[in-house]
Amino acid sequence: MRWISLIGFTLLVLFIEFLGHKMTFVSVGDWYLTLNKPEWTPPSWLFGPVWTILYLAIAISGWLIWVKIKPSAIRRRAFYIYGAQLVANLLWSYFFFFLKSPLLGLIDIIVLVVLITINTVLFGKLYKPAGILLIPYLIWTLYALSLNLAIWELNR
Numbered sequence: 634m635r636w637i638s639l640i641g642f643t644l645l646v647l648f649i650e651f652l653g654h655k656m657t658f659v660s661v662g663d664w665y666l667t668l669n670k671p672e673w674t675p676p677s678w679l680f681g682p683v684w685t686i687l688y689l690a691i692a693i694s695g696w697l698i699w700v701k702i703k704p705s706a707i708r709r710r711a712f713y714i715y716g717a718q719l720v721a722n723l724l725w726s727y728f729f730f731f732l733k734s735p736l737l738g739l740i741d742i743i744v745l746v747v748l749i750t751i752n753t754v755l756f757g758k759l760y761k762p763a764g765i766l767l768i769p770y771l772i773w774t775l776y777a778l779s780l781n782l783a784i785w786e787l788n789r
Contacts, residue, residue: 635700638696638699638700639692639693639696642692642693642695642696642699643689643692643696645692645695645719646688646689646691646692646695646719647688647692649688649719649722649723650684650685650688652723652726653684653722653723653725653726654681654726656723656726656727656730656731657726657730657731658730659730659731660730660731660733661677661730664730664733665730668735668784668787668788669784669787669788670780670783670784670787671780671783671784671787673780674780683773686769687769687770687773690766690767690769690770691719691766691767691770693766694756694763694764694766694767695712695715695763697756697760697762697763697766698711698712698715698756698759698760698763701759701760701763702759702760707755707758707759708759710755711752711755711756711759714748714751714752714755715752715756717748718745718748718749718752721741721744721745721748722745724741725738725741725742725745728740728741729741729781735781735784735785735788735789736785736789738781738785739778739781739782739785742774742777742778742781743778745774745778746771746774746775746778749767749770749771749774750771752767753767753768753770753771
């Protein structure tokens with residue numbers, strides 16, 4: 634049963650990644666290329682592998698809480714935040730790439746960073762390894778926030 638739940642968590646986050654990729658693909662090959670970007674923008678090929686690794690860490694983190702922590706109010710709250718940050722993550726691709734709006738993307742990614750921070754703290758309180766697994770996600774998203782901010786500033 635534990636492995637089935639791990640597969641479930643993995644499929645959930647990879648589905649979110651797939652949907653985000655579909656929305657990103659709409660404009661990454663044309664509109665995104667026309668944007669002014671800061672010098673420290675990583676190459677486009679890097680985003681896919683990094684996000685796949687991060688999504689796997691997100692899945693494992695959620696799974697660890699699912700199997701290690703008995704149902705409780707704090708676990709339920711942590712999973713609400715977990716779900717909310719997945720939705721906010723997906724919405725970023727929708728706002729930034731599908732709607733071609735760095736401003737809406739920026740607003741969303743600020744909310745996303747807050748949700749990831751809360752999720753990391755809650756998971757860390759429940760089961761430290763689960764919280765630690767979210768730290769690279771938080772760091773990368775903070776970097777993405779700074780990149781989004783720079784793109785918005787350079788293109789308004």
